[in-house]
Amino acid sequence: MRQDTLRKPAHAGLFPSRVLFSPVGAELSARFAELTGLKNHAWETMLAGDAPQRFFRGMKAGRGVFLKLIPSTHLEQHIFANRIAAWSASSGAPVLVMLPGYPVSFDAVHALCAYEWFNGEYFAVGSETQLMALADGLGVMHRSLASLPDIQLIKDNNSAFIQKMRETHAALASGDARACIEPAKVREVIRSFSLDDFDGLSAPSPLHGDVNPGNVLFSENGLKILDFEDSHFYFFPPELELSFVLERFALIHGNGTTGVLDAFVAKYADSGGSVSKLSTKQLIHCLRLLRIIALCRLQSAKIDDEREWSKMLLLWDWISLCESKKQWFPLYDSSRCT
Numbered sequence: 001m002r003q004d005t006l007r008k009p010a011h012a013g014l015f016p017s018r019v020l021f022s023p024v025g026a027e028l029s030a031r032f033a034e035l036t037g038l039k040n041h042a043w044e045t046m047l048a049g050d051a052p053q054r055f056f057r058g059m060k061a062g063r064g065v066f067l068k069l070i071p072s073t074h075l076e077q078h079i080f081a082n083r084i085a086a087w088s089a090s091s092g093a094p095v096l097v098m099l100p101g102y103p104v105s106f107d108a109v110h111a112l113c114a115y116e117w118f119n120g121e122y123f124a125v126g127s128e129t130q131l132m133a134l135a136d137g138l139g140v141m142h143r144s145l146a147s148l149p150d151i152q153l154i155k156d157n158n159s160a161f162i163q164k165m166r167e168t169h170a171a172l173a174s175g176d177a178r179a180c181i182e183p184a185k186v187r188e189v190i191r192s193f194s195l196d197d198f199d200g201l202s203a204p205s206p207l208h209g210d211v212n213p214g215n216v217l218f219s220e221n222g223l224k225i226l227d228f229e230d231s232h233f234y235f236f237p238p239e240l241e242l243s244f245v246l247e248r249f250a251l252i253h254g255n256g257t258t259g260v261l262d263a264f265v266a267k268y269a270d271s272g273g274s275v276s277k278l279s280t281k282q283l284i285h286c287l288r289l290l291r292i293i294a295l296c297r298l299q300s301a302k303i304d305d306e307r308e309w310s311k312m313l314l315l316w317d318w319i320s321l322c323e324s325k326k327q328w329f330p331l332y333d334s335s336r337c338t
């Protein structure tokens with residue numbers, strides 16, 4: 001285990017950073033008013049870590065509105081993602097859907113999406129109540145997604161995605177492609193695991209694709225799952241999403257006793273999820289598969305943000321450690337990792 005990687009990086013997908021707001025300038029405020037038709041508005045900007053300002057909060061008739069700027073090149077993808085979310089919401093899943101009439105064009109290179117403001121907080125680490133609420137929401141969402149009308153389009157997108165990943169996997173394994181950090185280590189990891197090994201898992205089904213702690217908000221009245229950006233191609237065995245959620249909301253915090261895992265899966269199945277048993281072997285297998293897919297995705301999209309690469313290698317080492325010690329160690333508790 002490399003001790004130097006056991007620091008706590010600011011990875012939104014692991015530990016979302018606090019949301020900060022500050023007023024936007026008059027020009028931007030006027031542009032929002034023009035686009036949304038709002039009067040007497042009070043716009044503020046969200047600064048998430050080092051991300052550019054692209055999230056905003058406004059008011060309409062006393063109700064909060066969440067605004068998000070997206071690149072126009074992603075417009076089709078967002079419209080499709082919203083169609084998937086809307087289908088799921090119409091079947092009772094706790095998901096956020098865009099307000100009618102959006103997205104609208106913002107400038108030459110951006111479009112503006114708007115959602116009702118959801119007054120929630122990120123996951124309170126260790127909360128069993130929130131974990132069970134998430135298991136319930138995930139089950140309802142998966143059941144609704146299984147009957148999506150657009151399923152063929154998602155299957156086609158998935159085939160194209162898998163094909164691209166296979167090519168990247170081969171290139172990284174052979175050394176034709178070189179990872180931006182620790183290329184030898186990445187090659188070793190990639191070589192040790194195939195992309196196609198779905199043996200023993202359920203049939204593929206449409207999934208959300210990125211249910212990380214930055215994409216779920218909890219309130220006293222329930223939770224909301226947001227950000228369906230990956231759902232347009234995410235067609236995999238549901239165990240993959242189940243494992244990802246368990247990892248991000250429980251396992252990396254050291255919360256991985258058999259009781260917790262079994263209760264989560266039982267609640268998920270009870271609420272309509274199609275998996276009622278998840279063995280430790282399957283869980284570990286899925287987490288490895290997710291890392292391999294993620295590494296290939298980073299390479300294929302030419303993302304050279306070293307933090308993203310090191311996050312995947314760190315998680316890979318952590319899985320191996322937990323597997324060998326037969327215990328889910330907290331990801332950043334290095335003192336216990338020797």
Ligand SMILES: Nc1ncnc2c1ncn2[C@@H]1O[C@H](COP(=O)(O)OP(=O)(O)OP(=O)(O)O)[C@@H](O)[C@H]1O
Nearest residue numbers: 012019055066096115116117118119214215226227
């Ligand atoms: N409707 C909403 N009401 C309140 N807050 C919201 C709403 N939608 C999103 N947020 C907040 O904005 C953050 C980013 O939103 P979202 O995940 O949709 O954007 P993103 O483009 O995926 O950003 P990232 O790349 O950081 O994941 C969420 O983590 C959440 O804190």
Ligand SMILES: [Mg+2]
Nearest residue numbers: 214215226227
């Ligand atoms: Mg997000």
